[in-house]
Amino acid sequence: MAERGAGERGGRNERGGAGERGRGRPGGARGGNGRGATTRIDPSRQAAYDVLRAVAGSDAYANLVLPGLLAERELSGRDAGFATELAYGTLRLRGRYDAILAMCSSRGLTSIDPGVLDALRLGAHQVLGMRVAQHAAVSETVDLVRANVSPGAASFANAVMRQVTRAxxxxxxxxxxxxxxxxxxxxxxxxxxxxxxVRALRESLALDGGTPAGRLEAELVALLEADNAAPAVTLVARPGLVDERELTDAVEDGVVTPAGLAPTAWRLAGGSPDALPAVRQGRMGVQDEGSQLVALALAGVTVTDGDSQWADVCAGPGGKSALLGAVLAQRTDELAALGALDRPSVLVAGEVQPHRVGLVERSVKALPPELLDVVQWDGRELGTAHPGRFDRVLVDAPCTGLGALRRRPEARWRRTPADLKPLALLQRELLDAALDATRPGGVVGYVTCSPHVAETRAVVEAVTRSREDVEVLDAVAAVNAVVGRPVEGLAGPYVQLWPHRHGTDAMFLALLRRV
Structure with a gap:
């Protein structure tokens, strides 16, 4: 259960951690509470604290906030690693620490100042999830509260943290x-x-068909533990944009290793992805292997009588669009060489939010511009605007994101069951519109980064029951064809990937043919 501690990066906190220079020593960051009191606090802990406050106060995502904070405060190396571990680990295990803090506090958690509570969570993670000396975790937590809230609150934090350390x-x-x-x-x-x-994931595991008999509870525990483990950074080598020699050199240099399932997926051995020229140029990108698999599976299904008009309905931030566009560009070149290209190829990548349109444009920057049409649209109107136009359509529908909790741990505390009904309605509308925009013989891939039954098979089955022009295809066969072998733990006709089985986000894929 213990999160990987900063001690694994050189043991800096086995002797008290950054706290040894954090209180009045050179190198500490100065904090203030607006009441005249100041103290020197560890900049790594302050950065982690500020991430938690941004997540709580503005619905920000830690993976978007933290890199900017680290750069702004010039934290790198072990300091950046400590801040990252502290912030993400605390967000992942917040519920566990809240249960412990509730036993340690004389007040209910809802009556504790939110800033104090976030500092206590950070302190609990240092004591129980990282190899930080207890006295350093306690004193640094107290300093955080004194600097960011008030001296009076610091006394309360000290009492609670001392209770945490007693077990x-x-x-x-x-x-x-x-x-x-x-x-x-x-x-x-x-x-x-x-x-x-927990209950929703148990139901999803029971229904997906890949769970061995008698193993449901063990699988559920393994899944929950996988959600609490920091994932490796996975890169996509976009076909036709990265050659074999370049990848071979990267492997020989120890920069990447094959991820194991998608032929386009590579694990980053360490460092920043932006250190690779191919990433900076858009020929490679950061993309989960499950995300790559579902896009490649859609691209691999046989479509006859022309196959040049593709669409990505909810394209932001653009990773799947870039991968599909690279595949389409390769096929277009092959057809053109054979004289079999009956009309110009195009991938229309649409998003409803203008800022997400900009993200898509950046993601596809390495692709031929004549092949891409990045637009702003409401995907629910696709069938009316483009009836029967497309050969392949990807619907990567907005969802709860419960399949990517290891990457966005705060989502588990942000989402509620009340979110499911409006999302499921939107998902059905998007899938219906995509089918209307697909020509007979064309294929729609319905994808969510959530394994919740209400967002996956329930959506697909509601739409297929209401239509007579849809055939459900075997998505497992399509994924196996991409991988080149049978993938363990897939039962069909839908594909449900899992972090604990496949090392991917919990992506769901259904393939539907318009007939």
Whole structure:
């Protein structure tokens, strides 16, 4: 359960961590509470604290906030690593730490100042999830509260943190079990997921057909643990834009290794992706392997009588558009060489939000501009605007994001069951419109980065029941064809990928042919 500690990056906090220079020593960051009090605090901890406050206060995502903070404050190396581990680890395990803090505090959590509570969460993660000396975790947490909230609140934080240090992780789990009667609530506290998500993931695992008999609970625990593990950075080598020699050199230099499933997927060995020229130029990009697999599976399904008009309905931020566009460019060149290109090829990539249109434009910058049409549209109107136009359509529908909790851990605390009904309605509308915009014989790929049944098979089955012009294809066969072998744990006709089985985000794919 323990998160990877900053001690694994050189042991800096085995002797007290950044706190050794954080209180009045050179190198500390100065914080103030607006009441005249100042203190020197560790800049790595302050950065992690500011990330948590941004996430709580403005619905920001940590993976978007943290890189800018690190650059702005000139944190690099071990300091940046410590801040990253502290922020992400705390966000992942927030529910577990809240259960512990509730046992340590004389006040209910809802009555604690939000800034104090975030500092306590950071402190609990240092004590219970990282190899930070207890005295350093306590004193640095108190300093954070003093600098960012008030001296009076610092006394309260000190009392709570001293309670946290009086038991280890195993003892806190035992105390949780004594206080919690509901099995899903207890599992959610232990493994830091809201109980409703625990129940939803159990249902999804039971229905996807790939779970071995008698293994449901063990699979559920493995999935929840996988959500709490930091994922590797996966790159996509966009076909036709990155040659074999370039990839071979990168492997020999120890920069990347093959990811294992998608032929386009490569794991970054370390460092920043932007250090690679191919990433800076848009010929490669950061993209989860599951995201690559579902796009390649859609591109691989046989479509007869012309195959040059493709669409990505909800294209932002553009990773799948860039991959599909690269595949389409290769096929266009092949058809042109054979004299078999009956009309110009185009991938129309649409987004409803203007800023996401800009993200798509940046993602596809390395592709031939004549092949791409990046537009602003409401995907629900696609069938009316372009009836029967497209040969292939990708619907990467807006969803709860429960399949990417390891990358966006804050989503688990932000989402509620109330989000499901409006999202499911939007997902059905988008899929219906995409089918209307697809010609007979064409194919639609319906994708979500959520395994929740209400967003996956329930949406597909609601749409197919209401139409007589849709055939459900075997998405498992399409994914196996991309990989070149049978992928373990896929049952069909839909594909449900899992972090604990496949090392990918929990992507869902259904393939539908318009007949």
């Amino acid at each position: 280890d992780a195993a003892e806190w789990e035992r105390r949780m079990a004594e206080r919690t009667t509901d099995a899903d609530d207890l599992l959610g506290q232990r493994l830091a997921h809201p109980a409703w998500i």
